[in-house]
Amino acid sequence: MPRRAALALSASASLATGAAAFGVSAASATGELTTPKFVNKLVDGGLGTRNRVVFHDIQVSIPGSGQRVPVATWCPGERNSPFSDGDGADDETPAAYYPHQISIAKIARVLLNTPETTPTWLDRQMPLRASAGVSFLVSAGSGAVAVPATAKGVAVLCHGYLGSRFDLLDLAEFLAQEGFVVIAPEFAESLADPATTPAYARPGKPPPANPSATRDEIVKAAVRAFVPNFYDGTSQVKVVIAGQSAGASTATSSPGDFAARVAITGFRPPEVVDRDSSLARNPLLIVASAGDGVISLYPKEKSAFGPYEGIEIGVAKFFAANGGTKYGKYDLEQFASRIDEAKVFVTYELPGGSGNADTENTSSLPCHISFLSSRTNDAMVEVLSPLLPVARLLGVPVLDFDKYQLTKDSDAVNGALVPLIAKWLTQAVDV
Numbered sequence: 001m002p003r004r005a006a007l008a009l010s011a012s013a014s015l016a017t018g019a020a021a022f023g024v025s026a027a028s029a030t031g032e033l034t035t036p037k038f039v040n041k042l043v044d045g046g047l048g049t050r051n052r053v054v055f056h057d058i059q060v061s062i063p064g065s066g067q068r069v070p071v072a073t074w075c076p077g078e079r080n081s082p083f084s085d086g087d088g089a090d091d092e093t094p095a096a097y098y099p100h101q102i103s104i105a106k107i108a109r110v111l112l113n114t115p116e117t118t119p120t121w122l123d124r125q126m127p128l129r130a131s132a133g134v135s136f137l138v139s140a141g142s143g144a145v146a147v148p149a150t151a152k153g154v155a156v157l158c159h160g161y162l163g164s165r166f167d168l169l170d171l172a173e174f175l176a177q178e179g180f181v182v183i184a185p186e187f188a189e190s191l192a193d194p195a196t197t198p199a200y201a202r203p204g205k206p207p208p209a210n211p212s213a214t215r216d217e218i219v220k221a222a223v224r225a226f227v228p229n230f231y232d233g234t235s236q237v238k239v240v241i242a243g244q245s246a247g248a249s250t251a252t253s254s255p256g257d258f259a260a261r262v263a264i265t266g267f268r269p270p271e272v273v274d275r276d277s278s279l280a281r282n283p284l285l286i287v288a289s290a291g292d293g294v295i296s297l298y299p300k301e302k303s304a305f306g307p308y309e310g311i312e313i314g315v316a317k318f319f320a321a322n323g324g325t326k327y328g329k330y331d332l333e334q335f336a337s338r339i340d341e342a343k344v345f346v347t348y349e350l351p352g353g354s355g356n357a358d359t360e361n362t363s364s365l366p367c368h369i370s371f372l373s374s375r376t377n378d379a380m381v382e383v384l385s386p387l388l389p390v391a392r393l394l395g396v397p398v399l400d401f402d403k404y405q406l407t408k409d410s411d412a413v414n415g416a417l418v419p420l421i422a423k424w425l426t427q428a429v430d431v
Contacts (some may be wrong), residue, residue: 051076053176055130056137057099060185060225062213069213070192071222072098072165072184074134074176077148096136097127100166100379105194110162116210120194128166128375131173147226147237152179153259153429154226156219158243158250160266161189168244169373170414171421178422180240185222188212189246215250223256231256238429242421244371245295252279260428262421263287264371266295267311269318280322282342283428285421286315289348291365293400297347315345332416339423346417366413367400374410381405 054075059068104122108114130136147154155175159167165184166172172182188196188211199211213221219241220231229235238259243251248266260283267286273279288311290297298310319325327343328334335346348365369377381388381401388402404410 051177051179053131053134053173054137055098055134058225060218060221062217062221065213065217067213069218069221070165070186071225072172072186074172074182075148076151076176076179076181097129098166098169100126100128100164100376101192102126102379102383103192103194106191106196107162109194110189110198116195116197118194123194126379128169128373128379133177134173147181150179151181151237152426153181153238153240154223155180155182155425156223156239156241156251156254156258157182157184158215158219158241158247159184159187159190160243160245160247162191163189163245163247163372164191164376167247167372167376168242169375170410171242171418174418174422175425178426180425181226183222183226185218187215187218187250216254219250219254220256233257240425240428242425245368252284258282259431260285260425262425265289265292265368267314267318273318273322280325283424284327284342285344285346285424286311287346287371287417288312289362289366289368289370290350291348291362291370291403292368293403294368297349312345312347319343332420336420339420340427342428344424363403363407366409367403367407369400369404370407370409370413371417372410373414374408377401377404377410378408 054077056073056075058071058073060071061068102124103120104124105114105118105120106123108118109116155172157165157168157172159165165186168184172184175182186192188198190196196212197210199214223230223239227235227237227239230237230239239256240260240262241251241254241256241258242262242264243249243266244264245266248263249268251261252263252267252269257278259278261279262285264287267288269279288295288297296308296310297312299313300308300310315327319327325343327345328338328341329345329347330338331349332346335344338344350362350365369380381404384398384401385405388398388405392402
């Protein structure tokens, strides 16, 4: 499953290495952390001149379970936004750090099947720098939140397995500056919370005795907190959904009339899709790379996760099964010139490539995690850095963190792709 091999290696590192890697460095603690290049581009190109962005971490209750789920929220607006106290008081802070956390206990629980009582003393806060122009609300919030009438819509962002609600941070900030209310819920597979338990059973293991809410339940609760009547079909607010890796599967399988869906480095629609469903009817954008060593674009005879038919075949099957719907398969430059199309498959491939994932040298292409924020990627690479050179030497799969350590290409990939995704989603909700 996504990230398992990498995290298994990190869990096996020495306690001394783990403590050092997960500790907050003196630089980050004093605010001296270098702002990523892509964030500077956001500031230069938008956050300073377009919508100001307000960040708020709220808690959403899951009906019938008593579970409360963190939902990272970015809202375009000024004071007296839906996330303020409503009186214009000084309830915001200057741009600072997002409360990102990596839990060693969660890694152990998921990968080693340790009990819920696994000690959490190695868990560490890994704060991530926010873009200039993003303000933070101090007080914690909960319950329903009104979407401002001026918002373009609500965008739901879904992280991958053992990921973070901040994985798609670049996309979240950019969509918010473009006028979307952006919500990123934390799923049970989150790397941050050692107390949550995925609802599915591990291979060969009995179902968990006390499972946390499913991804579908969490998406529904998060959407209803912002758009209460979305699921009864009477809402005037348009909602879009996007995800990466396992989150891509969440984006394509979540029930609801989403105005558009985006699946990044992963595509797994439900086994049965009605042609009238929103997945078949509404705009759909799929992004994949031939350089992805985790969920490959083309067929692989064997890998860390067994043989795989490849995303391209899965996409072709999906559209063929739904009335032979036409879709455009483009590279990034072509996508930019065809941004008005509703069914789009964007691929990163070698010119004249063979389409054989087992033989092509695709090291120059984005890998599985190149599409995540460099801020979350760099935090994980810091943890894994003592092990990645050895993994490369031995050919041990570490879910592309070894590739990313060499390329550090997230800023370049997102700098080109994120504005196009935002433009495509804006077009979808403006119809």
